[in-house]
Amino acid sequence: MSSSKEIFEKMFAAGGIKINGDNPWDIQIHNPKTYDRLLSGGSLGFGEAFMEGWWDCAALDEFFFRVQYHRVDKMIPRDFNTFKYVLKAKYMNRQTKSRAKEVVRMHYDVGNDIYQRILDKHMLYSCAYWKTAQTLDEAQDDKLHLICRKLKLEPGMRLLDLGCGWGGLSKFAAENYGVSVVGVTISEEQAAMAREVNKGLPVEIRVHDYRDLNDKFDRIACIAMMEHIGYRNHRELMETVERNLSDDGIFLLHTIGGNYSTKFTDPWIDKYIFANGMLPSAAQITTAAMGLFILEDWHNFGVYYDRTCLEWLINLKKSKDVFVEQYGLPFYRMWEYYLNASAASFRSRKNHLWQVVYTKPKKLGLYEAVR
Structure with a gap:
């Protein structure tokens, strides 16, 4: 019978990864219990072992790329807790109004200072547009212009x-395109900052669940939110937008998506990053919109998310001492693990970034796509 180390070595060899090897993507084991922890705890145990300093890798993004591109991650066993999580995701709505606040408390209300250090000048926590940009600020500027141009915003809208x-x-559209804006979030910390940066502009920030909206708008943008709501709520999101x-x-949906329809996410991501979320597939999105909208444009620039995550990682590392002092080393390593794994998921084409443009059936004429 093979030892846990032998199983571990054979599994990672499929991706050209050696244990304690010389390549920058090779994994360096500091605690031999790591082998058992991966085999017994799956991806959750493996991620927690990294947070606790049991293993390291010089090129963590390349390690994760090899794991995902060569599908090594599919060989990682699922423990009993993982199966319980899968069953819960399959048979429960994990994004009711009360549960929706879980991810906000865990990931967004930990402190605006974290995101101010990691993100760009606009505080955009979504994929930048690197078609011609050279810096993160330029790429996020270009992304905002792209969204506004796809929405065909005009003054007074x-x-x-x-x-x-x-x-x-909200700020960018009001300042550059002359529109009035209603911004909706369920995060009190986000809302406080959003109100501050939009002072003096025709921007209203509301704190409530998207499902409670009953209003009328010329244009709707939903940026990096669908990933959080869970597959059981896709249709309700589309119905809310339609209403x-x-x-x-015109409605623009900006979301991360996956190659397969699923009903759950990675257990480590669920526990430490995005509670109750999941990445929609193209089929799940189109099914949710069926009969409500006309699909006008589908734009995939997920390869740009690789660079976006790496730019955030550079900023994270610049503030390492601050994060470690305020939140502890495991918290910093959690972010390091998350951003590297995320970058690799887009590089390997496992995940994508989609901007989807919809109109209602009563809108006539040609929609001219923008890039």
Whole structure:
């Protein structure tokens, strides 16, 4: 019978990864209990072992790329707790209104200072657009212009910024395109900052669940929110947008997506990063929109998320001493693990970034796509 170390070595060899090897993507084991922890605890145990300093890797993004591209991650066993999690995700709505606040408390309300150090000047926690940009700020500027141009914003229009975060898009659209904006979030910390940065602008920030919206808008943008709501709520999101969008309006959905329809996410991501979330597939998105909208444009620039995550990682490392002092080394290593794994998921084409443009059936004429 093979030892846990032998199983571990054989599994990672499929991705060209050696244990304590010389390549920058080779994994360096500091605690031999790591082998048992991966085999007994799956991805959750493996991620926690990294947070606790049991193993390291010089090129963590390349390690994760090899794991995902060569599907080594599919060989990682699932423990009993993982199966309990899968069953819970399959048979429960993990994104009710009360549960929706879990991810906010865990990931967004930990402190605005974290995101101010990691993100760009607009505080945008979503994929940047690197078509011609050279810096993160330029790439996020270009992304905001892209969104506004796809929405075909005109002065005097009313825009709903659904899942507005720290108010970056709301501010940009009001200042550069002359629209009035309603931004919606369920995070009190985000709302406080969004109101501050939008002072003096025709921008209203509301704190409530998206499902409670009953209003009318010329344009609706939903940026990096669908990933959080769970597959059971996809249709309700689309129905909410349809109810609040004027008949001649335009809706832009900006979301991470996956290659397969699923009903759960990685257990480590669920526990430490995005509680109750999951990445939609193209099929799940189109099914949720069926009969409500006309699909006008589908734009995939997920390869740009690789660079975006690495830029955030550079900023994270610049503030390592601050994060370790305020939150502890495991917290810093959690972010390091998360950003490297995320970058690799887009590099390997396991995950994607989609901007999808919809109109309502009563809107006539040609929609001209923008890039």
